[in-house]
C-alpha cells in the first residue's frame with residue numbers, strides 16, 4: 051500500500067436538510083486552517099444531502115453508495131436504532147467514488163442527525179452507549195448531532211467544537227509519538243487543556259470543551275505544532 055496522500059479534496063456530506071447551524075462547519079474548517087497556518091487549502095466540495103439521480107432502484111430500494119440515506123441505512127442497527135460508527139467509516143473508506151477514474155482519494159466529513167454508537171464500546175471501560183464523533187486517519191470523519199442537540203436547537207458552538215476535533219483527528223493530530231497523549235482503541239486523545247481531549251458524556255463534555263476552547267483557545271501548544279506540521283506536509287505535497 052502506498053502512503054495515503056495528505057493534500058486532497060475535502061468533501062462535506064450531511065443528511066440534515068435545512069439547518070441553520072450548518073455554518074458552524076464552515077467556521078470550524080476555517081479556524082482549523084488558520085491555526086494550522088495552512089498555505090495550500092484543500093479543495094472543498096459541499097455535497098449537502100447527497101442523492102444522485104440513481105439513488106433508488108426500480109424496486110425503490112436504496113442503491114449502495116448513491117445517497118447519504120444509504121450510508122446511514124446500511125450502518126443502522128435496527129434493534130438499537132443507532133448507526134454503527136465503524137461501519138459507516140468503512141463504507142466511506144471503501145466507496146467506489148475513491149477509485150482514480152471517479153473522484154479519487156479524498157477526505158469525507160459526514161454530519162448526520164441519527165444517534166451513533168461504537169460497536170467496540172466497553173473495551174476501554176467506557177459505557178455511555180452512544181458516540182458523537184469518530185474519524186479514520188487521513189480518510190473520513192463522521193459526526194452525530196443527536197446528543198449535542200437540545201429542545202431549543204443545537205448549540206452552534208458545540209458543533210463547531212466537534213467539527214474542529216474530528217478534523218484534527220482525521221489530520222492525524224495529535225501525533226502518536228507524543229507522550230502527552232492517550233490511546234483508546236484506535237483513537238488517540240490529547241491529555242492537555244485542549245479540544246482534542248477525550249470527551250464522552252454528551253452534552254456535558256462538549257459544553258466543557260467549548261467553554262475551554264473559547265477561554266484558552268482550541269488547541270494546546272503541542273497539538274498546534276502537530277497541526278502546523280500536517281499543513282506543511284500538505285503544502286509540500288501540493289508543490
Ligand SMILES: [Zn+2]
Nearest residue numbers: 240244270273
Ligand atoms: Zn492538545
